[in-house]
Amino acid sequence: VRDGNGIKGLVDSGLLEVPKIYIQPINERINKLETKPCDMPPIDLSKLNGKEHEKVVNEIVRAAETLGFFQVVNHCVPLELLESVKDSAHAFFNMPPEKKVVYRQNVSTSLKMRYQTIFAPEIENVLEWKDYINMVYSSDEDALQYWPNECKDVALEYLKLSSKIVKVILEILIGKLGVELDDSKIESLIGLKMVNMNYYPACPNPELTVGVGRHSDAGTITVLLQDGIGGLYVKAEDENDVGKVEWLEIPPIPGALVINVGDALEILSNGKYKSSEHRVMTTSNQSRVSVPLFTLPKFTEKIGPLPELVKKDGLAGYREVLWKDYMDNFYGVAHEGKKTLNFAK
Numbered sequence: 129v130r131d132g133n134g135i136k137g138l139v140d141s142g143l144l145e146v147p148k149i150y151i152q153p154i155n156e157r158i159n160k161l162e163t164k165p166c167d168m169p170p171i172d173l174s175k176l177n178g179k180e181h182e183k184v185v186n187e188i189v190r191a192a193e194t195l196g197f198f199q200v201v202n203h204c205v206p207l208e209l210l211e212s213v214k215d216s217a218h219a220f221f222n223m224p225p226e227k228k229v230v231y232r233q234n235v236s237t238s239l240k241m242r243y244q245t246i247f248a249p250e251i252e253n254v255l256e257w258k259d260y261i262n263m264v265y266s267s268d269e270d271a272l273q274y275w276p277n278e279c280k281d282v283a284l285e286y287l288k289l290s291s292k293i294v295k296v297i298l299e300i301l302i303g304k305l306g307v308e309l310d311d312s313k314i315e316s317l318i319g320l321k322m323v324n325m326n327y328y329p330a331c332p333n334p335e336l337t338v339g340v341g342r343h344s345d346a347g348t349i350t351v352l353l354q355d356g357i358g359g360l361y362v363k364a365e366d367e368n369d370v371g372k373v374e375w376l377e378i379p380p381i382p383g384a385l386v387i388n389v390g391d392a393l394e395i396l397s398n399g400k401y402k403s404s405e406h407r408v409m410t411t412s413n414q415s416r417v418s419v420p421l422f423t424l425p426k427f428t429e430k431i432g433p434l435p436e437l438v439k440k441d442g443l444a445g446y447r448e449v450l451w452k453d454y455m456d457n458f459y460g461v462a463h464e465g466k467k468t469l470n471f472a473k
């Protein structure tokens with residue numbers, strides 16, 4: 129696995145059973161009995177600024193307050209671009225190992241592009257069934273220089289267009305808190321951007337593994353493009369049965385993008401918007417790709433509940449943290465639900 133071919137290499141070698149290091153303890157395996165499809169209809173962004181504007185705004189706010197996840201359609205990202213993004217993810221992972229290995233963390237020194245097979249190799253005892261690349265954006269020039277040829281152009285275009293969706297949604301969510309933030313403040317809350325391409329190879333024992341373990345996203349808002357295979361589950365409380373946990377599958381909808389709230393927005397909103405735990409199941413007969421755009425505060429930002437809300441709520445549910453410290457902690461612990469948020473408690 130540590131060569132240039134990741135888990136895909138293991139699978140391509142004809143593996144019939146997953147190696148022990150990928151077998152999850154029973155409590156971390158996805159129990160199908162605890163799952164059901166999420167039936168929330170996708171939100172039509174083309175209706176913003178029209179006669180149904182307020183209705184759409186309320187749908188966005190309600191979704192962010194409850195599940196923390198929703199899907200959007202009629203956004204500004206062309207569907208052909210979304211297809212090209214998925215194709216380019218396959219193109220990268222299908223390259224021969226010698227072409228991929230140059231991007232491995234221990235081979236390449238670039239902080240703008242890295243290729244890995246697991247989340248945090250130094251600290252995890254059981255490994256996730258996922259290969260991925262992480263492309264950090266600093267400027268167009270850097271992206272075109274450091275990101276892989278197989279995907280850099282489409283990934284950059286996807287980042288730019290999806291960032292527009294993020295900004296619109298963030299402005300709505302902040303506005304509905306009754307807080308006014310100027311444009312430069314909004315920009316700095318999403319000033320760090322990265323595109324990942326996740327590749328979950330077909331897995332001989334999907335019931336024993338996870339593609340990604342339970343976690344919440346660190347940042348402000350994530351946009352996720354998933355292909356048609358499915359497997360993304362979000363933790364939800366059952367409204368009719370308090371205390372009962374359900375895992376709702378976010379079903380693939382052609383042309384839709386998944387939006388979710390991250391820890392930074394939960395903190396800023398003093399807990400009003402939910403950064404939900406989510407995880408990914410593997411599949412036995414097909415490889416799956418997904419492409420998240422993570423938008424995060426700049427490292428130099430201090431993130432805490434917005435003062436107007438603390439005043440209104442009479443209490444701060446989180447402490448203020450320097451975003452760089454939050455991220456150092458986030459990358460230093462294994463995936464374990466929303467535990468990373470404790471850093472701001």
Ligand code: AKG
Pocket residue numbers: 324326340352354359360406407408417418420
């Ligand atoms: C992540 O990359 O953090 C994810 O949660 C991926 C979700 C997915 O593959 O659907």
